[in-house]
Amino acid sequence: MNLQAKNHQNSTPRCVQLRKLLESPDLEFLLEAHNGISARIAEQAGFKGIWASGLAISAQFGVRDSNEASWTQVVDMLEFMSDVTSIPILLDGDTGYGNFNNMRRLVKKLEQRNIAGVCIEDKVFPKTNSFIDGERQPLADIDEFCGKIKAGKDSQSAPDFCIVARVEALIAGWDINEALRRAEAYHAAGADAILIHSKLSRPDEVVSFAKEWQQRLPLVIVPTKYYSTPVEVFREAGISLVIWANHMIRASVAAMEQVSRHIQKHQSLVQIEDQIASVDRIFELQGADELSRAQQQYLKRKQTPHVIVLAASRGHALHELTDDRPKVMLSIGGKPLLRRLVDEFKKQSINNITVVAGYKAEAIDVANIKLRINAAYDQTGELSSLVCAEDAFHDDMIIMYGDLLFRSYILHDLLEHELEIVAVVDSNLNNPHTGHTQDLAYCSHPDNRSIFQHEVSLKCVCDQPVPGQGEASGRWIGMVRFRQQGRKWVEEALRELQGRDDFANLGMPELLNHLIEQGHVVHVHYVHGHWLDVNALVDIGRAHDFARGINP
Ligand code: SPV
Ligand code: MG
Numbered sequence: 001m002n003l004q005a006k007n008h009q010n011s012t013p014r015c016v017q018l019r020k021l022l023e024s025p026d027l028e029f030l031l032e033a034h035n036g037i038s039a040r041i042a043e044q045a046g047f048k049g050i051w052a053s054g055l056a057i058s059a060q061f062g063v064r065d066s067n068e069a070s071w072t073q074v075v076d077m078l079e080f081m082s083d084v085t086s087i088p089i090l091l092d093g094d095t096g097y098g099n100f101n102n103m104r105r106l107v108k109k110l111e112q113r114n115i116a117g118v119c120i121e122d123k124v125f126p127k128t129n130s131f132i133d134g135e136r137q138p139l140a141d142i143d144e145f146c147g148k149i150k151a152g153k154d155s156q157s158a159p160d161f162c163i164v165a166r167v168e169a170l171i172a173g174w175d176i177n178e179a180l181r182r183a184e185a186y187h188a189a190g191a192d193a194i195l196i197h198s199k200l201s202r203p204d205e206v207v208s209f210a211k212e213w214q215q216r217l218p219l220v221i222v223p224t225k226y227y228s229t230p231v232e233v234f235r236e237a238g239i240s241l242v243i244w245a246n247h248m249i250r251a252s253v254a255a256m257e258q259v260s261r262h263i264q265k266h267q268s269l270v271q272i273e274d275q276i277a278s279v280d281r282i283f284e285l286q287g288a289d290e291l292s293r294a295q296q297q298y299l300k301r302k303q304t305p306h307v308i309v310l311a312a313s314r315g316h317a318l319h320e321l322t323d324d325r326p327k328v329m330l331s332i333g334g335k336p337l338l339r340r341l342v343d344e345f346k347k348q349s350i351n352n353i354t355v356v357a358g359y360k361a362e363a364i365d366v367a368n369i370k371l372r373i374n375a376a377y378d379q380t381g382e383l384s385s386l387v388c389a390e391d392a393f394h395d396d397m398i399i400m401y402g403d404l405l406f407r408s409y410i411l412h413d414l415l416e417h418e419l420e421i422v423a424v425v426d427s428n429l430n431n432p433h434t435g436h437t438q439d440l441a442y443c444s445h446p447d448n449r450s451i452f453q454h455e456v457s458l459k460c461v462c463d464q465p466v467p468g469q470g471e472a473s474g475r476w477i478g479m480v481r482f483r484q485q486g487r488k489w490v491e492e493a494l495r496e497l498q499g500r501d502d503f504a505n506l507g508m509p510e511l512l513n514h515l516i517e518q519g520h521v522v523h524v525h526y527v528h529g530h531w532l533d534v535n536a537l538v539d540i541g542r543a544h545d546f547a548r549g550i551n552p
Pocket of ligand 1 (some may be wrong): 155246
């Protein structure tokens with residue numbers, strides 16, 4: 001569901017919703033909002049409607065509540081507010097931004113943006129906020145204002161779009177009779193509700209007005225100045241709608257002042273961090289989740305595998321080089337091995353990288369990886385580490401050793417395969433740069449090094465030459481990809497192997513061999529050199545050369 005679609009969550013048109021609020025026998029409430037995010041917050045807080053306050057919208061622009069922001073700027077902001085909400089928005093439309101003709105255009109533009117209604121006040125354009133020299137502000141001519149109401153009503157296309165007429169007589173220092181006279185005229189002109197405004201710190205004026213008014217039209221109030229009045233008083237007086245008119249802007253100003261002063265003074269974010277919304281909360285309010293889902297649906301991006309890197313071992317053969325760090329943090333050509341690996345993944349747009357660490361895990365400071373810890377790294381082997389990353393298993397995953405260096409094409413070419421299990425085997429058994437004898441790969445066919453390669457499968461991976469198997473076809477380099485069913489088979493194999501007493505000693509070759517014994521085909525992707533692993537001190541010099549582009 002995108003944010004726009006969200007608007008249809010409540011299938012009742014928003015102007016109908018607003019009309020229901022105005023006409024409901026219960027006391028209802030609107031909360032001020034002044035931009036998209038505050039509107040969303042108001043809706044999430046449970047409000048059934050929003051007051052798009054002129055004071056707050058002008059304030060968030062940093063201008064005065066005196067029609068300094070143009071009406072189109074206000075309407076643009078309303079569009080953002082409307083797009084991210086599904087509850088009705090009542091615009092504080094000041095004086096309608098001009099005469100009857102401006103009012104007609106305003107109503108049309110508001111309806112186009114799914115705004116449920118507009119409140120206009122009987123003052124003169126350009127108006128000023130009612131709480132700034134209210135008495136000195138001239139009131140509109142009653143007939144002229146009635147013409148504006150009529151023009152607005154005649155130009156609305158949805159029958160339930162609401163026009164609220166705001167009576168400023170009490171603000172301007174007139175008595176209740178003038179207020180009633182005006183309200184009556186606005187009622188006759190077609191207004192859907194009357195907003196009676198007061199600047200007293202007690203509700204007396206509005207309560208007396210309500211008594212006289214006798215609910216001839218729904219009555220709306222803005223208790224900014226008489227805020228301490230319990231809402232029960234309004235309920236008893238027969239008020240329909242209360243507008244909490246400026247509390248979101250005031251709350252955000254107070255928070256911003258506090259935070260900005262603190263950061264300026266302390267040059268630190270430490271105390272502040274827990275007091276402010278998390279970045280994730282901002283993403284949530286922006287609807288980031290929905291965009292991720294939409295990307296999956298519409299952006300047919302090349303799917304890349306997840307990678308699990310086994311990096312728990314110390315690398316004893318590297319002696320004091322690994323006193324304070326695991327092998328994968330050894331610097332090769334100025335960059336830790338693990339960083340080099342992550343860079344290789346990035347080149348192939350692989351971003352989901354899980355590293356299983358163990359020995360000196362705290363020394364691993366490579367960004368953009370998820371860390372899993374095999375706490376028993378010194379008594380267990382690779383499969384125990386792999387189990388620590390089971391939560392990161394994916395329908396397309398590559399499992400590899402953390403001490404590998406390889407030319408980029410090896411990973412790139414592995415990504416081209418669509419088979420369920422593909423292991424990378426180096427057919428160059430004389431590769432001088434991988435001098436140890438581990439992980440000999442016995443395959444169905446040797447590497448014929450032509451582009452018309454047979455389908456080759458792995459028969460087994462062994463540490464030692466296997467009698468009766470003939471020549472090994474190469475060496476498994478410590479990189480294998482599992483797709484679709486392959487993941488399930490790995491999970492099953494791990495379950496089965498975990499039943500063995502010697503599970504703690506098992507490594508990746510045992511996993512591959514088990515899969516083969518279970519009848520699953522482990523396909524072979526042959527390479528011929530162009531990689532090395534770092535196991536012993538002699539490998540370090542080679543690794544530096546490799547990093548500098550000197551070939552193995
Ligand atoms: C507004 O919120 O802009 C209003 C209400 O018009 S008041 O500021 O109380 O006049
Ligand atoms: Mg206003």
